[in-house]
Amino acid sequence: MLHTKHVLFPTHKTIIHQLRLLCLPSNSQHSLSTLHQALLQMSLRGHDMKFQDYNTVLNECVSKRAFREGQRVHAHMIKTHYLPSVFLRTRLIVLYTKCDSLRDALHVLDEMPERNVVSWTAMISACSQRGYASQALNLFVQMLRSGTEPNEFTFASVLTSCIGSLGFILGRQVHSLILKLNYESHVYVGSSLLDMYAKDGKIHEAQGVFECLPERDVVSCTAIISGYAQLGLDGEALELFRKLQEEGMQSNYVTYTSVLTALSGLAALDHGKQMHNHVLRSEIPSSVVLQNSLIDMYSKCGNLTYARRIFDIMHERTVISWNAMLVGYSKHGKGGEVLELFTLMREENKVKPDSVTILAVLSGCSHGGLEDKGLDIFYDMTSGKIGVLPETEHYGCVVDLLGRAGRVEEAFDFIKKMPFEPTAAIWGSLLGACKVHSNVDIGEFVGHRLLEIEPGNAGNYVILSNLYASAGRWEEVRSVRDLMLKMAVIKEPGRSWIELDQVLHTFHASDRSHPRREEVSAKVKELSVRFKEAGYVPDLSCVLYDVDEEQKEKILLGHSEKLALSFGLIATPENVPIRVIKNLRICVDCHNFAKYVSKINGRDVFLRDKNRFHQIVGGKCSCGDYW
Structure with missing residues (x-):
C-alpha cells in the first residue's frame, strides 16, 4: 500500500500567532528569522490569507525596511488573486518608498483602482524627501485632477518641492489653494510655506506667514530664524530669536544651528558664548551638526582656541567638521596650521577630503603666503594623488594664491592655460591682485573683460577705478565712474561694527548718526596726532579722489574702521581686546592705524574683513601685512 506524506497546513490561528510574534521585542536577527517563518506560513496558507494577516506582516516589513520580504508579500497577493484594499496598497507604497524603491511604489500607485489622500501624500512625500521636486509636483497636479482634496500633510510635503523659479511660481499657486481650503493656520503647512518663501529670498512674505x-x-x-540667517540678515535673525525666547519658544539643535550661523555672520563673540551656554544648559543631545556650527561660529568670531577645543573633543567628525576647522585656520x-591639520586628516584616514577641504587648504596657503606649498597640493590634485579632481574653484584659488604673492603675470598665464573659460570670480581675483600690486597693464585688460561679463557688478567698477586712481590716471577714473552712473550700478557702502555689551554698534564712512559721534570724532583726531608722533604716516593712496592732500587725510579719518576702533577705545575698559568687523576689504591705511592702536594703546585688536582675520598684538599683525 502506497502511503502519501501529508502536509499539515497551518490554521488561521497559527498564522496570526506567528505574525504576532513579530511584534514582540527581540534582536533583529531573531526578528527577521520570525518574519521569514511568517512568510513561509503565508505561502502555505495560500488563499486563506486575510486583511489582518497581510496588514500585520506588511507593517513588520515596513518597520524593518525588509524590501525582499515585502516583495514576497506583494507577489503572494498577486498570485492568489487577492484584491488588497486602498489601505493595504498604501502600505505597499510606504514599504517601497522606505526601501528607496520609488519605481515599485509608483507602479503600485498606478495600478490602484482607487486612491485616497493618504496614498497620494505617501508618494508625493517620498519624492519630495529624495529631491525629486518635479515628480512630486507632477503627482500633486495628478492628485488634484483626480478630484482628491489635499490635506495638511500633502501641502507640507509638496511645498518642500517648490524650489527654483518655476517651483516658486507653482508654490504661490499652492499657497492660494491652501487659503481656499483654509489650511493656512495649520502649523505644518505654515512652517512649510514660510520655509518656501525664505528659501526663495522672500523673507517678508515668510514673516507674514509666520505672524x-x-x-x-x-x-x-526655527524655519523663520533660519530664513533670515540664510539670507545674511544676521541681526534680524538674532533679534527674532531673542523675541521668541521671551515668548517662551522651545529650541532644538536646528534652532541653535541657525542662530549660530547668524552669529558667525555678525562675528558677535559674546553672543556666541552666551548661545553656547544656552546649548549646554538645554541638555540637547550632542550633535555633530551643532558642534560643527560651534566650530564655525568660534572661528568666524576670532576665537580659534575655542573652535579647536570643540573639534578635539568630538567623538565623531564628519568631513564638514574638518572643513570648518580648516576654513577657520x-x-x-594660519597656513602652517592648515597644512598640519590636513596632514592629520590624511594620516587618520577616517574621513576622505572633498573639494571644500582642498579649497580650504589652498586658501590657507594663499592667505599664509605659502604659495609653493599650495601649488604642490594643486598639482597633486591634477595627478590624482589626493582623490579629488580640481574644479573651477580650485583653479580660482591658484590664481588668488599667485596673485597675492605678487606673481601677477604668472597668474595671468595660468588663466590662459586653464581647460575652461575663466569665470568672473577668477578674473575678479586677478583684478584684485593687479590693484594690490599696481599692475595697471594687466589690470586694465582684466577690468574691461569683467565689465563685459558682469556689467551690473559694482565691485568691478570700483576696483578698476581704484587701479586707475592709484596710477594717477584721473581721466580714466572719471570715465569708469561715468559708466557706472550710466549703467545705474550702485556700490555697496562700506561699514564696520563692534559688539559692546551684546549690542552691535555700526559705523559708516564719515558717520554722524551714532549717539556718541562727537566723542568718536574727537578720539579719531586725537589718535591721529599721537600716532603721527610715533611714526604713523597716512597712506594717501587709499583715497581715490582727485583732491588735495589735506582733504585726502580728512577722508581717511572718516573711514568706518577708524570710527569703530576709536569707539572701542572709548567704550571698553583698558586691556580688553577690540574686535571690529568690516563688510569689505580693509584698506591699507586702516590696517596701519589698527596696528598703532595695538602698539600705542596696548590693546589686542581683532579685525575681520570680507577676506580674512587680522589679529594684531603689540603692533604686529598675524597676516604679516600680507592679505
Whole structure:
C-alpha cells in the first residue's frame, strides 16, 4: 500500500500567532528569522490569507525596511488573486518608498483602482524627501485632477518641492489653494510655506506667514530664524530669536544651528558664548551638526582656541567638521596650521577630503603666503594623488594664491592655460591682485573683460577705478565712474561694527548718526596726532579722489574702521581686546592705524574683513601685512 506524506497546513490561528510574534521585542536577527517563518506560513496558507494577516506582516516589513520580504508579500497577493484594499496598497507604497524603491511604489500607485489622500501624500512625500521636486509636483497636479482634496500633510510635503523659479511660481499657486481650503493656520503647512518663501529670498512674505500662525512650534520658529540667517540678515535673525525666547519658544539643535550661523555672520563673540551656554544648559543631545556650527561660529568670531577645543573633543567628525576647522585656520592666515591639520586628516584616514577641504587648504596657503606649498597640493590634485579632481574653484584659488604673492603675470598665464573659460570670480581675483600690486597693464585688460561679463557688478567698477586712481590716471577714473552712473550700478557702502555689551554698534564712512559721534570724532583726531608722533604716516593712496592732500587725510579719518576702533577705545575698559568687523576689504591705511592702536594703546585688536582675520598684538599683525 502506497502511503502519501501529508502536509499539515497551518490554521488561521497559527498564522496570526506567528505574525504576532513579530511584534514582540527581540534582536533583529531573531526578528527577521520570525518574519521569514511568517512568510513561509503565508505561502502555505495560500488563499486563506486575510486583511489582518497581510496588514500585520506588511507593517513588520515596513518597520524593518525588509524590501525582499515585502516583495514576497506583494507577489503572494498577486498570485492568489487577492484584491488588497486602498489601505493595504498604501502600505505597499510606504514599504517601497522606505526601501528607496520609488519605481515599485509608483507602479503600485498606478495600478490602484482607487486612491485616497493618504496614498497620494505617501508618494508625493517620498519624492519630495529624495529631491525629486518635479515628480512630486507632477503627482500633486495628478492628485488634484483626480478630484482628491489635499490635506495638511500633502501641502507640507509638496511645498518642500517648490524650489527654483518655476517651483516658486507653482508654490504661490499652492499657497492660494491652501487659503481656499483654509489650511493656512495649520502649523505644518505654515512652517512649510514660510520655509518656501525664505528659501526663495522672500523673507517678508515668510514673516507674514509666520505672524499669521495662530500657534507656533519649534519647527515654524526655527524655519523663520533660519530664513533670515540664510539670507545674511544676521541681526534680524538674532533679534527674532531673542523675541521668541521671551515668548517662551522651545529650541532644538536646528534652532541653535541657525542662530549660530547668524552669529558667525555678525562675528558677535559674546553672543556666541552666551548661545553656547544656552546649548549646554538645554541638555540637547550632542550633535555633530551643532558642534560643527560651534566650530564655525568660534572661528568666524576670532576665537580659534575655542573652535579647536570643540573639534578635539568630538567623538565623531564628519568631513564638514574638518572643513570648518580648516576654513577657520585659513581665514586667520594660519597656513602652517592648515597644512598640519590636513596632514592629520590624511594620516587618520577616517574621513576622505572633498573639494571644500582642498579649497580650504589652498586658501590657507594663499592667505599664509605659502604659495609653493599650495601649488604642490594643486598639482597633486591634477595627478590624482589626493582623490579629488580640481574644479573651477580650485583653479580660482591658484590664481588668488599667485596673485597675492605678487606673481601677477604668472597668474595671468595660468588663466590662459586653464581647460575652461575663466569665470568672473577668477578674473575678479586677478583684478584684485593687479590693484594690490599696481599692475595697471594687466589690470586694465582684466577690468574691461569683467565689465563685459558682469556689467551690473559694482565691485568691478570700483576696483578698476581704484587701479586707475592709484596710477594717477584721473581721466580714466572719471570715465569708469561715468559708466557706472550710466549703467545705474550702485556700490555697496562700506561699514564696520563692534559688539559692546551684546549690542552691535555700526559705523559708516564719515558717520554722524551714532549717539556718541562727537566723542568718536574727537578720539579719531586725537589718535591721529599721537600716532603721527610715533611714526604713523597716512597712506594717501587709499583715497581715490582727485583732491588735495589735506582733504585726502580728512577722508581717511572718516573711514568706518577708524570710527569703530576709536569707539572701542572709548567704550571698553583698558586691556580688553577690540574686535571690529568690516563688510569689505580693509584698506591699507586702516590696517596701519589698527596696528598703532595695538602698539600705542596696548590693546589686542581683532579685525575681520570680507577676506580674512587680522589679529594684531603689540603692533604686529598675524597676516604679516600680507592679505
